[in-house]
Amino acid sequence: MATEPSNIIAGIDTHADTHHVAIINEHGKPLADREFLAVGSGYRKIVDFITSHGTVTAVGVEGTGSYGAELSRVLRGEGLLVLEVNRPNRAARRTEGKSDPLDAYQAAQSVLDGRTTSIPKAKDGPVECLRILRAGRASAMKARTAAVNQIKGLLVSAPDRLRAKYRGLGTAAMITSLHRTRPSGHMADPEYVCLLTLKALASRCHSLAAEIAAADAALQEILDSYAPMLCDLPGVGTEVASQLLVTVGDNPDRIGNEAQFAALVGVAPIPASSGKTTRHRLSRGGDRNANHALYQVVLVRMASCQRTKDYVVKRTAEGKSKREIMRCLKRYAAREIYRQITNPQAAPDNTDLRQLRNTLGCTITTAASELGQWPSKISLLERGLLRNDTLATNYRQWLTNQTDKKDRPDKEAIPIQSVYI
Incomplete structure (x- = not known):
């Protein structure tokens, strides 16, 4: 009589070069463990090793955001439930010691005990692209800040002729001016070497600024296609x-x-x-x-x-x-x-506001004055570049009142309270 396959839980201790896999049954009994290389062929062998012992209930993986990222993608691709193991059981580690097999068994046991319930990030879509771009942008910003600080530090002890020329400028103007300089002299002249170094640092700042701008454009392009309405919320850029x-x-x-x-x-x-x-x-x-x-x-x-x-x-x-x-x-x-x-909700369509205003023959300055706003804010609202539902409601109400007053001169327009938003 054939026995039914048992339910199993796998735990994986991930490292840069190898992954150690341990398997326990639904009652917590250790069944098998083995070490595999952290390469494509090793991932396929891990899947075969896990599935050969029974029906897989879940797989607990340590480091799903680092060493175990690709393995997690492979396991999810095979239809297995992957859970993120945050940390080993420290009490068990003190009493039983530490090794890769023990850590793998502890990962599997934490899933069985219900201590591991977090589903890791998928890392296979546009949000992962955002993360990578943000990582490069953050390092570029840190490097630009360091370069600017170095420029200001060098100017403190630079010859007086250089300090007098550049220390009165703002940071942006100083960087641009140094970037455009053409130092001349010999390497034994401190003033020439100082200006040469300042120009190199300024050129680095320009290069990093272009890198940051390119990252910002890429981030905006992904947001426009993946989550275009998120930036409609007030304060969210x-x-x-x-x-x-x-x-x-x-x-x-x-x-x-x-x-x-x-x-x-x-x-x-x-x-x-x-x-x-x-x-x-x-x-x-x-x-x-x-x-x-x-x-x-x-x-x-x-x-x-x-x-x-x-x-x-x-x-x-x-x-x-x-x-x-x-x-x-x-x-x-x-x-x-x-x-x-x-559950994305689109911002209200305010493109009719400009048409209503033009129909009334009202200037944007007049409308802005009546609403207590700057004309530029009204312009952004009319063009759909600003989301402000309260201002849009009050603006539409004011335009409607003006239309009623124009159609019925004997009826006074209802005054509207200025809203400063």
Whole structure:
């Protein structure tokens, strides 16, 4: 009588050159373990080795974002459930020691115990392209900052003729001016060598600036095709949108709800109550880069969004500190961004505003003055380059009132309250 294949769980300890695979059954009994090369043929052998022992329930992999990235892609391609193992069981490591087989068995055991439930990022789509571009852009920005600091440091001790010529200039003008210089002299002249080095550093800054601009253009191109409506949200630009998408990954379905997203970006409220004090504090977990991106969103909204300003005034009157108010605002922003990522909503179409204004024979300056806005902001709104739903609603209402007043001179237009957003 043939026995039915048992359910098994695999654990993999990944390294740069080799991966160690261990297999346990559904009751936690060790079945087999083996080491494989971290190459294409080794990945195929790992799949054959795992599937030959029974029905695979899940595979726990350490380092799915580094050494185990390609292996995770191969396993997912074979239809296997891959879970990310964060860290070995330290208590077991202290009592049983450490080795590659032990770490692999611990990875499998953590899946069986339910301690490993995270689905890793897919790393096979446009979001992975965003991550790679951002990595190159970040290093270019650091190198440009270092070059600018070196230029300013050299000018401090440079001969007076050089200091007098360049120290009064702004950073951008100084870099451009140094880049255009044509030093002449001999290598034993400190002034000539100093100017030669300054020109080389300035040329490096120009090259890095072009590299950063090319990365920004590539990021915007991917966002326009992959998540065009994310940047429609107030305070969300290319930098913020790309970072948040990188945090989520190419498979946003791995995040079950907005509470999990809030924990992922480090804005989940943490209870900090004691005795008669009931409060929550800022979370210090999650992706700190994503948390910083949300911080930038909140700063922009606190400076330019009337609804956010009103909220700050209200919570300040309630005795909340600025830090507590920003914690709440980051949580609200995370909720809005999560909904836009998982269920994109297009911005309202405001292209009819300019036509309505032209029909009335009204200038953009007059409309901006009536609404208490700058003409440039009204122009951006009319061309669909700015999303401000409150301003668009008030603008449309004002145009409608003016149309009614024009059609019925005996009826006064309803005054509209200026909104500063």
